[in-house]
Amino acid sequence: MLDRTDDIALSAENWLTEFARALEHPDDRTLRPLFHPDSFWRDVLALSWNLQTLQGLDAILTELVLLARRASPRHFRIDPDRAPPRRVKRAGTDTIEAIFSFETRDGRGHGIIRLVPDADDGHRLKAWTLLTALEELKGFEESVGSARPRGQSYSRDFRGPNWLDQRRASVAYADRDPAVLVVGGGQAGLSIAARLKQLSVDTLIVDREKRIGDNWRKRYHALTLHNQVHVNHLPYMPFPPNWPVYIPKDKLANWFEAYVDAMELNFWTDSRFERGSYDEATGRWSAVLRRGDGSERVLHPRHIVMATGVSGIANIPDIPTLKNFSGTVLHSSGYGDGETWKGKRAVVVGTGNSGHDIAQDLHSSGAIVTLVQRSPTLVTNIEPSAQLAYATYSEGSLEDNDLIAVSMPLALARKTHQMITEQSKQFDKELLDGLNAVGFKLDYGEDNTGWQFKYLTRGGGYYFNVGCSDLVARREIALRQFSDIASFAAGGLRMKNGEELAADLIVLATGYKPQEALVRQLFGEELAARVGPIWGYGDGQELRNMYMRTPQRGLWFIAGSLAQCRINSKFLGLQIKAIEERLL
Structure with missing residues (x-):
């Protein structure tokens, strides 16, 4: 050597x-x-x-x-x-x-x-x-750095439209259709729109929320990101160096708003994508949008990019006796703040990140909380264990580390995460022993591949501990198993051992349906069957139908963490540009 x-x-x-x-x-x-x-x-x-x-x-x-x-x-x-x-x-x-x-x-x-x-x-x-x-x-390089647009610095038309006039006309789409319609204005939608903007591909983002960033802003009150700031930058515009290590949801939401303005992205808020159909003869979509004023607008883009997240429709499990409960039932997506429930009894069903965070928020607000576990859950302390997957980002440039992330084949990534999982179990031994002692059912992912592969295969099933697991281990938050519930009653839960558990609030932190459900809803059964499974791994070593051409011409998917969207938006943008320029 x-x-x-x-x-x-x-x-x-x-x-x-x-x-x-x-x-x-x-x-x-x-x-x-x-x-x-x-x-x-x-x-x-x-x-x-x-x-x-x-x-x-x-x-x-x-x-x-x-x-x-x-x-x-x-x-x-x-x-x-x-x-x-x-x-x-x-x-x-x-x-x-x-x-x-x-x-x-x-x-x-x-x-x-x-x-x-x-x-x-x-x-x-x-x-x-x-x-x-x-x-x-070649010949279609991004408009950044030395290739930045010159704007109106020279040969100004003092009687013509200025920058603001041009931006308003660009966003209005009064006399044209976008080449690309991006559905969803979170990190996935912003990332691909920013990439396409620099490639001079006319792109419009539509989002059902009333304000840019509301997809983060309207989540539960205590939410902050679970991975660190240096991993999470959006393309072209890194977070300021004085930002906190863990970004609060409202701070990120406001950044999204500033990002859209700074990057000059065309964005329609309060606009719901209702359905779409593709015309093979023209190579264009008919995309039906419902605007906030109730009006309908039909656009005809050549491409639709679904940027609605790993999953889009709330998963409400079919619990036949839940209708007997006379209190308040919320899905975690509708939960806001625990202060309303001070002194009340709350039951949170589900032990992923949202379930634990909501249980801790309710407990901190003075509610009496029971956490109900439906299936074994991976638990890891947020520091240092959950950050081990991002160790390379602590040194070197963002560009180098993104390339390193891209370079790891699936088989070696799985091996890496198995090693990280073993290391995490040692770091977290005291906590895991405490959870075992109170009957919490733990797992460590398929073949011990840890939380990252739980996310990549099912979009959840893990918790980054920021204190709730300690509360469960100390029995300050009660723990029950869903399999021990006989039925729901007007006043709460009846357990199989005859015990009755009183409740005023039930929160279903039961996750979301896979993206295929949203595709069926928006595009119909035939197209959904043609596209097939989205996210997770099939026979190959790539995420299914993500960031690449799909069996449906002109339909694309992008989702994931801020880092995944930053990295893969480049490759998705290049494919769309290549098709637009007839290179692909």
Whole structure:
């Protein structure tokens, strides 16, 4: 193994030079010696125009030879403006990691190579993981930095419309249709609209709320983000350096409002997307919108981007006896503040983040709270355990860390999160023992992959402890199992052991239906069946129908955390731009 830093850089450069030479006339014979037998290649649009992961030497070489002949990748070099080649540990493996740049016939890209020695080939350094990701399209670069628009600085028309007049006309869509209609104005909608704006693709966001940011502002009173500020920036416009580590919901909501103004995004508030149908002959949608004044507007965009979140419709479980309860029943999406319930008895059904946070808020307001668990739940302390997944973001640039996040194949990401889960269990042992003692049912995700994969596969099922678990462990918040409830009655709950549990309020923190339910509601059964499952992993190593072309032409999906939306909006925007310019 090489030890000196110079040798690390030289090793990466030598591998990249050999790789570039092999791609000039790509074939199995010249490429095979460069890749480890147990290797991975993730291509994000650069060569394949898809988001795809190949695992195993033979699968990689078959695809790489084919795609390289089509895309003509060239001009590979270690990028001097990114983190230099370095020795790091990824998914428990010591590796040399280097960031490089390259070009294809259509665009420019960045990639990451990780080299490990092949013990069966004289410990020769070979590619363990390879990322090739499209950064920009040639001739259609973003209007940022040196390419920023000049505006009216020169050749001003003093009698013509000024900037404000132009913005008002742009937002009104009185005489045109947008090329892209984005449904949903949270972080997903803002991210993709901002990307498309810089690519000069006419884009309109519509949201049913009356004010930009209300999708955060109107959530329960005590809500703050559960991951830290340095991970959560939106594209192009990072949060100010004096912002708190954990962002309060109202502060984030106000930032969304400022972001729309600063980035000049076209946004219609109080506008509900009611239904859509696609005309194959014209390649356009008929999108029916209901405006706040009751009027109807039909737009005909070429693309619709659903940016309504991982899930959009509240999941109200069918509990036949719940109608017997004479008190107040709320879904967690309708819960506001616990002060109203001071001195009252509250039952919160559901033990994910929302259920725990609402239970703690009610308890802090003086309510007598019982938390009802429906299924085993992953619990991890918000610090340090929940932040371990973002460890790389504590060092280096945001751009480098986003690229590192993109570069991790699913199989290695799962292994990484299994290691994080084991580490978290050690950090949180005292808390977990306390929860076990009071009968709280714990789990750690499928194959011990932790909270991140619970989110990626089902959108929930975990709690970042900010104090509620301690209250449960100390029995200050009571715990019951849903399976022990016999029925609901006028005054509360009847347990199977004959006990009666009085309640004035029942909060159903029971999550949301998957996005397929919303697609069926808005576009009909036939289109929903054509698109298929959304979110989670199927047979492949990519999230299903997310950030990529779907079986329905012109229909796209974007969702996830602020970081996921920031990262993947770039790739979604590039695909839409490529289609608009007939490159794809």
